[in-house]
Amino acid sequence: MSYHRVTDSPKKVIVIGAGMGGLATAARLAKRGHKVTIFEATDSVGGKCRTEWIDGFAFDVGPSLLTLPAVYRDLFLKTGKRIEHVLNLKPVDPAFTYVFHDGKKIVFPNLSHNKTVTAVSEAFGNEAGNQWHNLMQRAEQMWDSSRESFIEGELRSPLQLLKRKSFFSDLKTIAPFTSLRSLTSRYTDNTYLKKIIDRYATYTGSDPREVPAVLLTIAFVEEAFGAWHVEGGLGSLATALETRVRDLGVELYTGMKVVKIEVNKGSATGVTLEDGRFIEAEAVVANADAQLVYNQLLSKNRKTARPRKSLRKATPSLSGFSLLLGLEGKSDLGHHTVFFPEDYDAEFDDIFKFKQPVRNPAIYICNPDDQKMREAADSESWFVLINAPRHEPLGGFDWNAPGVREQYANHILDLMEQRGLNVRSRLNVMEIRTPADLEVRTNAPGGSIYGTSSNGARSAFLRARNRSPIKNLYCVGGSAHPGGGLPLVGLSAEIVATAVEEN
Ligand SMILES: Cc1cc2nc3c(=O)[nH]c(=O)nc-3n(C[C@H](O)[C@H](O)[C@H](O)COP(=O)(O)OP(=O)(O)OC[C@H]3O[C@@H](n4cnc5c(N)ncnc54)[C@H](O)[C@@H]3O)c2cc1C
Numbered sequence: 086m087s088y089h090r091v092t093d094s095p096k097k098v099i100v101i102g103a104g105m106g107g108l109a110t111a112a113r114l115a116k117r118g119h120k121v122t123i124f125e126a127t128d129s130v131g132g133k134c135r136t137e138w139i140d141g142f143a144f145d146v147g148p149s150l151l152t153l154p155a156v157y158r159d160l161f162l163k164t165g166k167r168i169e170h171v172l173n174l175k176p177v178d179p180a181f182t183y184v185f186h187d188g189k190k191i192v193f194p195n196l197s198h199n200k201t202v203t204a205v206s207e208a209f210g211n212e213a214g215n216q217w218h219n220l221m222q223r224a225e226q227m228w229d230s231s232r233e234s235f236i237e238g239e240l241r242s243p244l245q246l247l248k249r250k251s252f253f254s255d256l257k258t259i260a261p262f263t264s265l266r267s268l269t270s271r272y273t274d275n276t277y278l279k280k281i282i283d284r285y286a287t288y289t290g291s292d293p294r295e296v297p298a299v300l301l302t303i304a305f306v307e308e309a310f311g312a313w314h315v316e317g318g319l320g321s322l323a324t325a326l327e328t329r330v331r332d333l334g335v336e337l338y339t340g341m342k343v344v345k346i347e348v349n350k351g352s353a354t355g356v357t358l359e360d361g362r363f364i365e366a367e368a369v370v371a372n373a374d375a376q377l378v379y380n381q382l383l384s385k386n387r388k389t390a391r392p393r394k395s396l397r398k399a400t401p402s403l404s405g406f407s408l409l410l411g412l413e414g415k416s417d418l419g420h421h422t423v424f425f426p427e428d429y430d431a432e433f434d435d436i437f438k439f440k441q442p443v444r445n446p447a448i449y450i451c452n453p454d455d456q457k458m459r460e461a462a463d464s465e466s467w468f469v470l471i472n473a474p475r476h477e478p479l480g481g482f483d484w485n486a487p488g489v490r491e492q493y494a495n496h497i498l499d500l501m502e503q504r505g506l507n508v509r510s511r512l513n514v515m516e517i518r519t520p521a522d523l524e525v526r527t528n529a530p531g532g533s534i535y536g537t538s539s540n541g542a543r544s545a546f547l548r549a550r551n552r553s554p555i556k557n558l559y560c561v562g563g564s565a566h567p568g569g570g571l572p573l574v575g576l577s578a579e580i581v582a583t584a585v586e587e588n
Contacts, residue, residue, distance in 0.1 A: 104132025106562030107372030109578030115333035126342035131323025141460035142411030153572035173316035180312035186427035216273035224305030268298035290402025290535035353558035375549035399547040402535035404520035411514030475531030536564025
């Protein structure tokens with residue numbers, strides 16, 4: 086995909102939503118000379134990707150880890166000044182600390198396979214170090230086989246994959262009908278390593294026992310291309326992108342909700358806003374969650390029956406319960422720490438089967454080593470994230486039921502204290518965010534973090550395609566191909582910008 090020539094036929098394009106996918110598509114299209122307008126329903130840009138300040142403490146309330154920064158380097162480079170001119174990207178070293186129920190601990194270095202193997206060997210023995218090496222080798226092969234066909238281009242149908250020359254060897258490498266859990270078990274019986282690998286399924290809001298083995302590539306990508314922080318918080322990525330799109334002449338309106346995508350003779354013609362105005366366009370790019378696009382913004386018709394059916398079949402992504410803790414004084418907690426429970430399977434049963442808050446969850450804490458994220462030098466801002474079932478008052482879990490948020494927050498603080506984290510005595514600020522809050526703040530149905538999950542061998546094909554069945558209507562972002570998380574959302578924008586140009 087290249088952007089070497091400015092278009093001869095500029096189009097009027099409307100983007101619904103100023104999440105990372107919407108902003109990135111707008112930037113690419115505006116750079117090529119198209120006239121782009123973004124309508125964002127909430128009062129701020131970035132969607133799930135935002136940094137919030139509360140009484141002198143800053144929190145990344147969405148993404149707190151950037152992987153595959155090349156995607157955003159490419160975006161900034163191709164739409165104007167290089168990313169280094171506008172943001173300070175920092176590798177996080179060590180990348181992660183994992184603490185297990187029995188007190189065992191391992192610290193993963195950043196950007197070094199050899200050092201990681203050494204760390205695993207020292208913590209769990211040489212055999213485990215070799216097993217990690219073999220797992221990462223397999224993950225790299227999977228990355229090479231899947232990158233082009235599954236991630237960097239449009240995924241139109243399984244047939245498209247069949248036509249590839251390397252189809253049979255790719256199939257063997259990717260093992261599409263094997264789950265991540267099963268594949269890991271073939272390489273290691275080390276329960277600590279298994280938990281570390283299992284957790285990568287949650288990077289797509291999924292269950293390690295259900296997701297295809299190819300998700301092992303996430304572990305490889307993190308190890309090979311690193312874990313990164315953006316100085317000032319990852320939300321700076323969104324605000325830098327807002328500046329970029331405005332510099333490129335994009336008209337961006339916040340607090341303006343789109344209530345309908347208008348279609349005439351099978352082709353999108355524009356959108357209707359909440360205030361009743363119709364805005365005409367030659368192309369509409371929907372960054373809103375695909376569930377909203379197909380079930381609310383479009384009138385139901387035969388053409389959209391298939392994606393609606395696929396979305397019904399797909400398992401929605403898990404959500405998150407978070408605590409924003411502004412703490413006095415300093416601790417020795419690293420930038421990213423995960424405290425694993427003894428029974429990790431119970432977490433996925435609670436979320437996907439019983440649809441209830443996890444009793445003994447994995448606790449992820451982001452304690453950014455970034456002075457620009459707090460006013461007082463002698464303080465810390467912790468973002469604590471617990472995987473949680475979506476907000477689903479009918480037939481699922483109601484996060485707005487009286488007392489639920491406070492009780493669960495207290496339960497998490499108790500669990501943290503049991504792990505030796507003395508938080509209550511240092512507490513200066515505490516805010517609770519439930520999946521219901523996430524839904525309201527980001528317009529993500531049920532507070533799903535990643536749209537639909539990757540549970541099931543067919544999950545990639547159930548996700549919304551970038552080109553909708555309605556001509557001139559495109560879907561971009563975490564709920565569309567290739568999926569959620571900042572890197573994939575950035576790639577989704579590149580695919581959609583190219584598709585808009587091609588039509
Ligand atoms: C708690 C949490 C932790 C996460 N951690 C990580 C992480 O560490 N690393 C990582 O890479 N990713 C992480 N993610 C995922 C990542 O944030 C998302 O995948 C990504 O930001 C989604 O971008 P998007 O383009 O899909 O847009 P979204 O962020 O979903 O934004 C869509 C926008 O569309 C707007 N919209 C919706 N409907 C309408 C309408 N009708 N009219 C106008 N506007 C509308 C919404 O208000 C919203 O602003 C995390 C997410 C969360 C919530």
